[in-house]
């Protein structure tokens with residue numbers, strides 16, 4: 001028993017010997033290495049040798065690379081843009097759906113070219129409900145909210161009501177139902193003998209049908225119908241589709257339809273920012289002009305998303321709409337037809353999309369029905385001209 005205990009003790013001693021005589025690697029400030037026993041390390045340190053982490057520092061570059069450099073070379077690396085603190089080289093960016101990400105600075109421009117922005121406010125939009133409550137939402141939610149009865153402006157969230165005695169008042173849409181039940185009406189009483197000043201000289205009410213996101217495979221059907229009925233419309237085209245559908249684009253121009261800009265790739269202008277928007281619109285308009293010889297004069301912002309700085313950068317009027325058919329959502333010709341025919345009034349701008357087959361079905365009924373009701377179907381610019389014109393940098397949703 002004692003003998004076995006001695007044997008164990010001997011093994012422990014043997015194991016400890018290399019530990020006590022451990023080797024240590026030390027470094028000079030210039031990065032030379034020296035391996036010494038731990039017993040001698042103290043005296044080498046006094047002679048100006050150091051542990052590795054006293055001589056080297058980890059640094060980062062703007063594209064996320066990491067490297068270890070000698071402290072004496074640190075300032076040289078800093079001059080080249082490398083930093084000890086990676087946080088100095090990263091920027092928080094936001095996308096239109098509210099996600100945020102820390103991005104290495106070298107990749108910030110690339111992200112911003114793809115719609116990321118530096119502050120959340122740039123990818124948020126304030127919306128108003130039918131009772132006047134405002135809420136700020138991510139741009140990705142805007143279309144859904146608009147479909148649920150939210151509005152971009154207080155004006156759109158209100159409605160003008162008329163009674164039989166010549167009185168009228170503007171109320172929140174949420175309040176209008178009760179008033180309608182009390183006999184107020186959405187339509188003014190029959191006009192007096194003199195026509196209102198805004199009716200065009202031939203006396204017919206005017207409406208501007210507009211088609212976004214094309215050209216596409218159903219554009220020709222819509223053009224056939226417009227041509228057959230002597231009607232005009234406006235096509236807000238997307239630049240990256242023009243190569244595939246150049247024939248449809250040229251036909252739009254040849255038939256006297258108006259061609260407007262709907263961005264190069266359907267990016268939100270508020271996400272692109274002012275200079276990004278200006279470049280995007282120029283690229284799209286250059287392409288339209290190259291293919292048709294006509295340069296678009298008006299802009300429809302994707303998602304209806306705009307603010308004063310992008311409007312100013314665009315240098316053109318922004319054309320919104322006051323009748324949203326939601327054709328892209330319902331994909332139902334009856335619903336699109338009713339959305340127009342139930343509401344349409346003189347000066348309205350109707351939003352549709354010529355990339356859906358049910359929309360073409362609806363147009364084949366809407367156009368003759370409007371003509372039959374006495375409407376003159378005109379382009380946006382024709383409508384604006386009849387109502388006192390429009391200005392660059394301003395947004396219009398109807399021309400009453």
Ligand SMILES: [Zn+2]
Pocket residue numbers: 212213262266302303
């Ligand atoms: Zn669009």
